[in-house]
Amino acid sequence: MTAKILVSACLMGHAVRYDGQAKPLVHAALDRWRDEGRLVTVCPEMSAGMPVPRLAAEIGEGWSAADILSGKGQVRESNGTDVTGGFLQAARNALALAVETGCTHALLIDGSPSCGSGFVYDGSFSGRRQKDEGVTAALLKAHGIQVFSDRQIEELVAAIGH
Template sequence: MEKILVSACLMGRKVRYDGRAKTSSDTRLAAWREEGRLVVFCPEVAGGLPTPRPAAEIEGGAGGAAVLAGAARVLATDGSDVTAEFVAGARAALAFAQSAGVRLAVLKEGSPSCGSLTVYDGTFGGGRVPGRGATTALLEQHGIRVFAEDRIDEAAAYLRSLEA
C-alpha cells in the first residue's frame, strides 16, 4: 500500500506558526487515514522551530530551491533568519518520507516549507508568487510528487497510477 506524506497541520495538529491547525475536511484524506496510508509530519517543527513562532517567508519570494542552494534566506517577522531550521526541516521530511517509502505528498499550500504552487512574496503583506517551499523543492528533487491540499483530485489520480 502506498504511503502518503501529509502536513501535520492539515490533520488537525496545532503546529502552524500561529499555534493553530488548518484541518482539512477532505473525505479522501480521512479515508486514506483510515486505510493507514498517511504519514503525518511538520517540517518546521522537525527543523527546531517552536509553536507558536513568528511568521516566516522566503526573501524576495525566491522559492525553496533557492533556499536549499543558499541563494535565499527564510526570514521571520521579527527579523530573525530561520533558514537553517527550514533546511533542517526539509531534510528531516525527506528522510522521514524515504524511510516510509513515500512517493506522494499532500502539503499545506503557501507555506515557505510546504507550498507547491505558491509561496508568500517575502514582504509579509499577504502577496503570493508562483513557487515551491523548501520541503516541497527537496521532496520533488528526490522524485516525490507534492500536491496542495486543494489538489486532492490530482493526488488521488496520481495514487491510482502508482498502484496500477
C-alpha cells in the same frame, strides 16, 4: 505495494502552524487512507525544533526555494531574523521520513515557506503571493516524490488511483 502519503500535520488537525492553529482538510480519501495506514504525518518546522506559536516566516524577497536549497537565499521571520538553517533542517527531516516510510506522494499545505507547492508569500510580509514552492516541497520533488497542495486533493486521488 500501496502508496504512502506524507501529509502536513496541520491538514490532519494538529495545531502546529506558526500561529498555533491547524488547517484541517476534510475529505473522504483522507479518512480512507488514514484507516488503511497510508498517511505519514509531519510538521517539518516542528521536526526541526521550531516552537508553536512562532513568528511568521517567508522566503526572502527575490529568492526562491531553489535558491534556499543551493545556499543562495534566506528564509526570514517577520522581525528579520534569518531562519534558513531551520527550514533546511526541516526539509531534510521531512525527506528522511518520507524515504524511511516509503512515501511516494506528499499532500502539503500551500503558502508555507516549507510546504507550499503552488504558491508562497513573497517575502514582504504583506500577504502578497507568488508562484513558487516551499523548501520542503522543493526538496521532496527533487527526490522524486510527487507533491500536491491541499487544493489538489482530487489530483492526488487520481494520481494514486484509489
